Amino acid sequence: MKINQKCVSCKNCVPYCPVGAIMPSDKAVQIDQDLCVECGVCYRAQVCPVNAIYQPELSWPRTLRAQFSNPVAYRHPTAIGGRGTDEMKTNDVTNRFKHGEAGFCIELGRPGVGATFGDLEKITMQLVGTGVEFEPENPTTLLIDTKTGRLKDETVRSERVLSCIVECKTDEKRVAEVLKALKGASKTANTVFSVGIINRCKDGEIPVRSLLARSGFQTYPNGKTNLGLGKVEN
């Protein structure tokens, strides 16, 4: 996002930026182009009295910022829309996660910190060593070599996004091992990440919950439950 010369420095837009990229000044407010993740929040908020905020034409690799950060951006350089797949939301129809498997949704930059694809690479390189299976339909999977975890295109490394999600899965018995690897990787990444674990229920229970508890990992009391109502007719 950019601000043109019409800016009257009212600073109304400054707090709206989720990553603090809008820099106040007495003359004209500016957007730090390194920090800006192209989420479009400042533009959509419509708080600029002179409509000075605008979305410039983006080119590769900056287009990735908008794809991963702006839910209403329709340019999809990775050819997969949004930040992730339907993961477990439609699992009652897709069977993406089977009994005995644990899925991971590792969302870098969330909540509200932002991350670079360099941070992503640090996490995926660590994950490769655990033998997880990366989700082929996830947009970050297309950016990395799934054998090494390295970025395929080094020019994207410094691009910043509001968040990006690594989706992968493994045998549910190995869930603690993967979490420990993530904790190790977190020491080198300059961001935070929110981690979700997907598991098929069995007899009304969540098998992986007790495995996590035994390994000393706490889970939130709240989360997502697919009710199992989905089906395809015929």
Next chain:
Amino acid sequence: MTHSLHRLGTKESLKNDYVVFALTAAGIYGKDLGHTVGSAVKKKRFFDIIAGHNPVNMSVSPTQDRRRLALAAGYSLTQLRDGICDKSEIYSVFNDLDAVKKIVRELKKEDLGLSVVVSGLFDEVFKCCTETSLTPHTVNMSVGIIGKMELLPRREVLELTTMCGHSLVSSRLAEHLIDKAKRKEITPEKAAQTLSKQCLCGIFNTERAAEFIELAAALPAQ
């Protein structure tokens, strides 16, 4: 995308926060499973059931013209409903567990075939399933936040901002509005509405946010 996961709060505050949504699978690994085509009629029925139980917020995305419409952004129920197409996902948030229980009962009876997810306290959602003779299929649990925790805002702000899973609700805006509420320049309700407008998916719980803002504004200055 896991945007209704990781909502932060005490168990007490989470008792008033349930996200209910429906979608269809576009397919998997290049294979169309036939779940989406012709689903708009069923989604409209889902929408009517949800709308009949007084949601705090609600949205439809994408609409026929590829927009995201949410009640909190000023769109009406009619505009949302008219926008529903086969690809639409319908989101809602409730502060009343009884309403969610009634919705789940109605959905089971209607047997629409849509994938339905309820995000909220697992104990309550599982109890609701048992009472409705439903067996929960799959869960997504949060193990929380890992990494450079010093980059995060204070907990009172995170409780607000994590209600938008796309992180579109700025922590700076939350702080700014809490400050204004502290100075009585804005009501907690109005401040919550301002935050809610930034959440495109309509899963930001405006009523819960107003309570958080009121509590945060009452805290001593940082």
